[in-house]
Amino acid sequence: MCFKLIKKMNRIIKIILSDILKNKIVLAFTLILAILSWSSFALEDNSSKGLLTILNVILFTVPLVSILFATIYLYNSSEFIELLLSQPIKRVKIWMSLFIGLSTSMVIAFLLGAGIPLLIYSPNAVGFMMISVGSIISIVFVALAFLSSIVTRDKAKGIGIAIMIWLFFALLFDGLVLFLLFQFADYPIEKAMVGITALSPIDLARIQILLHLDVSAMMGYTGAIFKDFFGTSLGLIVSFLLLCLWAIIPFSISLKMFKSKDL
Amino acid sequence: MIEVSQVNKKFGKLEVLKNVNLTCKKGECIALIGPNGCGKTTLIKSILGMVLPDNGTIIFNEKSIKNEYLYRNNIGYMPQIGRYPDTMTIGQVIEMIKTIRSSNEVLDEDLIKAFELEKMFDKQMRTLSGGTTQKVSATLAFLFNPDVLILDEPTAGLDPLASEVLKEKIIKEKEKGKLILITSHLLSELDDLITEIVFMQEGEVHFHKKVATLLEETNETKISKAIASILKSKKNLTT
Amino acid sequence: MKYFLIILLLFSFSLNATTIHVGKNYPIKSVKEGIALTKDGDTLMVHGGWYKEGNIIIDKKIVFIGKGLPVLDGEKKHEVLSIKSDSVVVDGFKVIKSAYATITDPCGIKVYNAKYVIIQNNVLDDNFFGIYLQNCQKCTIKNNRLKAYGKEEQQLGNGIHCWKSNDILIIANRIDGHRDGIYFEFVFDSLIWRNISTNNVRYGLHFMFSHSDTYITNIFRNNGAGVSVMYTKGVKMFNNTFEQNWGDSAYGLLLKDISDSYIFNNKFISNTSGIYLEGGSRNKIEKNQFISNGWGMKIQANCMDNEIVNNNFLKNTFDISTNGSLVLNTFNNNYWDKYEGYDLNRDGVGDVPYHPLSLFAVLVESNPSTMLLYRSFMITLLDKSEKVLPSITPDNFVDNKPLMKPLPL
Numbered sequence: 012m013c014f015k016l017i018k019k020m021n022r023i024i025k026i027i028l029s030d031i032l033k034n035k036i037v038l039a040f041t042l043i044l045a046i047l048s049w050s051s052f053a054l055e056d057n058s059s060k061g062l063l064t065i066l067n068v069i070l071f072t073v074p075l076v077s078i079l080f081a082t083i084y085l086y087n088s089s090e091f092i093e094l095l096l097s098q099p100i101k102r103v104k105i106w107m108s109l110f111i112g113l114s115t116s117m118v119i120a121f122l123l124g125a126g127i128p129l130l131i132y133s134p135n136a137v138g139f140m141m142i143s144v145g146s147i148i149s150i151v152f153v154a155l156a157f158l159s160s161i162v163t164r165d166k167a168k169g170i171g172i173a174i175m176i177w178l179f180f181a182l183l184f185d186g187l188v189l190f191l192l193f194q195f196a197d198y199p200i201e202k203a204m205v206g207i208t209a210l211s212p213i214d215l216a217r218i219q220i221l222l223h224l225d226v227s228a229m230m231g232y233t234g235a236i237f238k239d240f241f242g243t244s245l246g247l248i249v250s251f252l253l254l255c256l257w258a259i260i261p262f263s264i265s266l267k268m269f270k271s272k273d274l
Numbered sequence: 275m276i277e278v279s280q281v282n283k284k285f286g287k288l289e290v291l292k293n294v295n296l297t298c299k300k301g302e303c304i305a306l307i308g309p310n311g312c313g314k315t316t317l318i319k320s321i322l323g324m325v326l327p328d329n330g331t332i333i334f335n336e337k338s339i340k341n342e343y344l345y346r347n348n349i350g351y352m353p354q355i356g357r358y359p360d361t362m363t364i365g366q367v368i369e370m371i372k373t374i375r376s377s378n379e380v381l382d383e384d385l386i387k388a389f390e391l392e393k394m395f396d397k398q399m400r401t402l403s404g405g406t407t408q409k410v411s412a413t414l415a416f417l418f419n420p421d422v423l424i425l426d427e428p429t430a431g432l433d434p435l436a437s438e439v440l441k442e443k444i445i446k447e448k449e450k451g452k453l454i455l456i457t458s459h460l461l462s463e464l465d466d467l468i469t470e471i472v473f474m475q476e477g478e479v480h481f482h483k484k485v486a487t488l489l490e491e492t493n494e495t496k497i498s499k500a501i502a503s504i505l506k507s508k509k510n511l512t513t
Numbered sequence: 514m515k516y517f518l519i520i521l522l523l524f525s526f527s528l529n530a531t532t533i534h535v536g537k538n539y540p541i542k543s544v545k546e547g548i549a550l551t552k553d554g555d556t557l558m559v560h561g562g563w564y565k566e567g568n569i570i571i572d573k574k575i576v577f578i579g580k581g582l583p584v585l586d587g588e589k590k591h592e593v594l595s596i597k598s599d600s601v602v603v604d605g606f607k608v609i610k611s612a613y614a615t616i617t618d619p620c621g622i623k624v625y626n627a628k629y630v631i632i633q634n635n636v637l638d639d640n641f642f643g644i645y646l647q648n649c650q651k652c653t654i655k656n657n658r659l660k661a662y663g664k665e666e667q668q669l670g671n672g673i674h675c676w677k678s679n680d681i682l683i684i685a686n687r688i689d690g691h692r693d694g695i696y697f698e699f700v701f702d703s704l705i706w707r708n709i710s711t712n713n714v715r716y717g718l719h720f721m722f723s724h725s726d727t728y729i730t731n732i733f734r735n736n737g738a739g740v741s742v743m744y745t746k747g748v749k750m751f752n753n754t755f756e757q758n759w760g761d762s763a764y765g766l767l768l769k770d771i772s773d774s775y776i777f778n779n780k781f782i783s784n785t786s787g788i789y790l791e792g793g794s795r796n797k798i799e800k801n802q803f804i805s806n807g808w809g810m811k812i813q814a815n816c817m818d819n820e821i822v823n824n825n826f827l828k829n830t831f832d833i834s835t836n837g838s839l840v841l842n843t844f845n846n847n848y849w850d851k852y853e854g855y856d857l858n859r860d861g862v863g864d865v866p867y868h869p870l871s872l873f874a875v876l877v878e879s880n881p882s883t884m885l886l887y888r889s890f891m892i893t894l895l896d897k898s899e900k901v902l903p904s905i906t907p908d909n910f911v912d913n914k915p916l917m918k919p920l921p922l
Contacts, residue, residue, distance in 0.1 A: 022373050030359065059828045059850075063888075071890055090357030096324050097353070098374055099346035185891040189883065196880050204885050214889070221887060227759065227783050228807030228830035228884070237885065273285070273325040 020104045023095070027112030031084065037120050040076050044068060044124025052132040061132055062141070065125050066220055069145040070213055073121060074152045075177050081113045081156030082173040086166040093274050106269045110157060110262055117149040137223040144216045147254045151212045152177070154258040157265035161272065184211045201236045212257040215250050275300050275422065275453050276321060281330030283316060290316045291327065292477040298455060300421075303448045303467055306457040307501070308474035314457040315354060317474070318424055321455075322351055347375070350420035354427045354457075356411035358399040364410055365395035371414055385413040388439045404431040412440055422453045429458070441467060465497055473501065536560030536583075544569055544585070551575045559583045559606070567591045572598045579605035582636065587611040592619035593640070600629040611640040618670060620645040621659075624652065632657065642670030643691060646678050653682040661690045666714055671696040675703075683708060693719040694736065701725055708732075716741045717758070728753055735759075739784060741767040748774035756782040764789040765806065771796060778922065780804070786811050787829070794818050802922050803827065808834050808874075817841035825919045826850060826869070830887070834874040838907040844869065848916040856917045867915035870906045872899035 031037055047068060052061035088109070095105050125145060129138045159172040188207060192200070208214040222229055222242050229238050240246045276298040283291040290313045298304055306314050319325040321332055323339055323346065331338050334345045358367050368391075372381070386392060389409040399407070408431045415423060425444070429437040444467055448454055456468065471488060473480040481504070485497060494500040533555060535547040544564050547557050553574040561581025568591040571577060575598075584607045587593040593608045601624075608621040621640035624630050626648045633655040637643045643659040646652055654673055663669040672688035674696045675681055681703040687710075688694040694710030697703070697720035709732045710717040717733030718740045720726070725747040732754045733740050739758030742748065748771060755765035765784035766776075770792045780802045781787035787806040788798070791813045797820045803809035809829040810821070814837030825848045826832040832849055846862070847869075854865035873892050876883045886892050899906060 022376070026370055026373070030361065033361070066888060067890070067893070070888075088359060091359045093324070093353070093357060094359075094371075095374070097322055097346065097349075097351040098371065099344050100374065101343045181890050185886050185889040189886055189891070192880055192882050192885070196882075201882050204882055208885065214885075217889060218885070225807065225830040225887065227785055227805060228887070271326055274319070 020108050023100070023104065023108040024112050024115075027108055028116060031112060031116040032119070034084075036080055037116055040080070041120040041124045044072070044121065045128070048125045048128040052128050058133050061128070062137060062224060065129060065141055065145075066217075066224070068125055069141060069148055069220070070217055071181055073117075073145055073148050074181060074213060077117045077149045077152035078156045078159070078173045078177050079170070081117070081153045082160045082169055083166075084113060085109065085156065085160040086169060089274075096274055102270050103266065106157075106266050110153065113156075114150040114153045114258075117153055118146045121145050121149050137220070140220055140223050143251075144219055144254075147251070147258065148212060148216050151254060151257045151261075154260075154262040154265075158261040161265045161268045180211050180213045184214065188214075205237060205240050209250075209253050212254055215254050215257075219247070219250055275335060276455075277331075277333040278317070278321070279331055279333075281317075281320060281327045281332065283313075283320065283325065283327050290477050291320070294330070294474075294477070294479055296472060296479060296482065298453055300453055301448075301451045302470050303444070303454040304456065304470045304472055305468040305497075306455060306472045306474065308480075312474045313477040314474055315426055318351075318426055318455070318457065321424065322346065322349065347418075348421045350415035350418060350423045352408075352411045352415035352423075352425045352428055354430070355404075356407045358407070358410070360400035361398060363396050363398050364391060364402070367399060367410065368395075368414065368417070371417070375418055379419055382416050382419050383413075385409070385416055385439070385443060388443070389413065389436060405433060405436065408432055409436060412443075416443060416447070420452075422455070423447060424455045426457050428456060468497075471497065471501070473504075530554040530556070532556040532558055534558050534560065537562055548573070548575070548577075568595060569593065570595045570597060571601050571603075574598055574600040576602040577604070577606075578602070579607070579635075582607050584609060587619070587621075587640070589613065592617075592623060594620075594622045596622065596624045596627060596630055599627045601627070602631045603633070603635060604631070605634050607636040607638065608640065609638045611642070613641045613668070615667075618642050618645065618674075620670070620674075623647065624649050627652070631655070640670070642674055643672040643688070644674070645671075646675040646681060648676070649678040649681065651680045652678070653684070654686060655682065655684045657686045659686065659688045659691065661692075663690070663692075663714065666692055669714055671719075672710070672713065675700045679703065682706070687711075688713065690714070693717075694733070696720065697723040697726065699723060703727075704729070705731060709734075711735055713737060717755075718742070721745065724748075727751075732756075733758070733765075736763075738762055739764040739767065741769070742771060743767075743769040745770075746772045746774065748776075750774070750776045751778055753779045754782070755779065755784060755787070758784045760785060767791075768793050768796070775799070776801060781806055781809070789813075790816050790819065792816060796820070797822070799823050800920065800922055801825075803829055803832070805829065807831065811835070812842060813837070814839040819843075820845075822846050823916075823920055824848070825922060827919065831871065831874040831877075833869040833910070834878055835870060835907075835910070836878055840907050840910045844910075844912040846914045846916055847912055848919040849912065850919070852915045852917075854915065861917050863915040863917055867912045868900065868903060868906060868908070868910060869912060870910045871896050872905055875906055 048065055051064035052058060055061060092105060126142045129142055155176050156173055159176060160169045163169050208218060218237060218241055222238060241250055278294055278296040281291050281294045294317060308314055316325055320327050339345055391409060391413060412428065428440055432440060444454060468485055470484050472482045488500050492500040492503045494503060533547050533550055535541045535544055541547050543566060544559055545566050548571060551557050551573055556576040556578060559579050561583050563584045563586060565586045565588055569585060582605060585593050587610045589610045590612050593611050603622060611621050612619040620642040621637040621644060622632055623645040628650045630652040632644055635657045637657060637659040639662055644654055659672045661669055669692040671693040672691035672695060673683060673686060677699045679701040681700060683705045685707045689712050691713050692715050694713045694717045695705065700723040703726045705728045707730050711734045713736045715737050717736035721743045723745050727749040730752040735757045738760065740755060758765055763785050765781040765787045767789045772794045774796045776798045778800045783805045786808040787803045788810045793816045795818045799822050801824045803824060803826045805828045807830045809826045809832040811834045814835055819842040821842065821844045823846050827850045832851065849867055849869055852863060852867045854863035854867060856863050873896050
């Protein structure tokens, strides 16, 4: 029985995956990622420029494309969801299958576009960290897309919310942190700041990569505080767990809302 | 077979279903009629689990459908406006539903042949006319030989020929002893099909009667006229 | 006849200078006994074995040779070897376990007020201080290996420690795990060449008030606080490597009040700060490589007339940082890998001046916690806009002739 359910879910995931992977936007995204990463690695003698390009891709492009694409896709597949709902399928399975399908395709796009050049030009701790963090960030923003598309039926509003979420984490949150840092410059707030970074998945991802990319600078006074926390294996596990929570919590909220949604 | 009792549903402040009670049995062919926005589709969607009632219970084959989904194996649903993924072809949609259902029973492909859908299997859903989309919906509803058929405005977009094909199919299934639930506001279409009538207005079930009793009570020969006369008498009563 | 006399004279010397053997298989079993039997010019040859004789004092001009690496063991109670005479040679011993005391500073080998002493090919293990020259001239410390194991600064002495000495040669030693690898105070006109100083708890090299010394081709790696030099003029540092000195107050090379010095062709790799320059003047920093440091150079605003020319700055998080807006130093013809200008006339020099000081470096200097935001999109935006319209960073902090390609160093 249970096995049959999983089989059924796999079928739906397969259908969704094949639909998304045929999507031209995903293909274009993969291509653009690939062109960006290959060219930035190939044009420079040392790999640092290429790594920086991919870092910016992970912190900027991947979140934007993931959340926008997933939101639009969800709105566009409302018919499909309705069709599935009239069939003997659990709601949870439908939503999960959509999530798995979308995350998998975004991760595949990232791995094909940026992962392969990373593996070739930087097969070290930095490279692996970037690949894993980039993949998780893709999933996190797909999860946030599920949240933004479930809170409203209006497609335009939903896309607006998605863009706001992205803008907040990519730009505004850091602005807020900078403001706090200077506002409370006279207080020992370094440790509190470590906690605050947990409130943004992009910052979590960025600091994990920084600790590998700019290890010398991170050994400085405040850097050392961050390194003392994030740089230990415990810190690494905690920040990856936090990143996973950033995917799990928005998705479970959206799942709960989807379960009681009227279509 | 289906028992709806004390079901309420609000969309925001709008009460769409008010204390709805309804019992449907095997072998019946029920017409769910009423003016636009009276809650017909919401009731159907509630039975299908697509809309979750605020309270009340819906029992299908002696089991509540709350948090259940397997009962939908026994339902074929034809939506009012069939919406399908744009980029899929007819063939892919039918194939997909087959894979999802993965039932081992013999498929009922009568309508595929009757509507001559095979010729159009490669056409993408977004290129189809409303009528053809309805044909696909109808085909999917009957495909798995379900015990219950729920048809929301089945003949609305169909041409007379296809409409006739579908009617014949419905009669055929009715004779097999299945429960058939049809919503429609084109009453004349239904005359030769239905055995019972449920009339809804403003979210409430006005009456639920056998066609024969209805005609007898109103001394009419046509269902539409019978209903019209009931509505008139009601109006007279209230005024 | 004259020549004959000279030869005779030489012969008579060699006849006088005898070699005395100490060892299990020789009549003399004790080193101290052996020393007592020697006179100036004699050789004392100690054969392999374990000698626990407390404090051994050499007060004659003898050659003191170990054969088969004899061990002189201080048993953590004594200074092991004290040299109190000129022209002593100590060669081929393993000196271990000197005592630990903070006032007398007991050593593996300590030289008191002597000239022409040579200490070479020894192994010093687990001593408080390693080799200590006190008020010495023209001595050579060559090819020794020193290792200590303490964890805390207080439990450890320095590897090679020189005080109030001059004309010292320190060549090809390896120092590991001491407090300071090499420590100089009031040491002049000396040469430090081909030493490797690693994993010391405090500094790899530490000197003050030691003028006109030259440091060539040394390696200072992974020391607690890097290399620190203070209050000195006329330092020459060539071909040295400073790497992996990590920590808040760790510097590849800390220069405090250093003047008229020349720092040429060194490598600064993966340090938290490559060079930290405070209160220095008239120094020339030329043809060095700064690679993968947190901060390539930190130049404090109280430095003046320093020239920073023809260096490569590669893969540093920040190339330059400073704490004020006053700029009295010149930067020219350096290669900066972050430079984004162009070179239309193809002379290898960029046509647009380069401002190596980024806005974010200034922000971090004033509020170190800001480091948290490094490489965030917002910071990149701020940095880019500052590059276009400098408003906070001093605009005379500039390399007017940035190189388009790194120098082949």
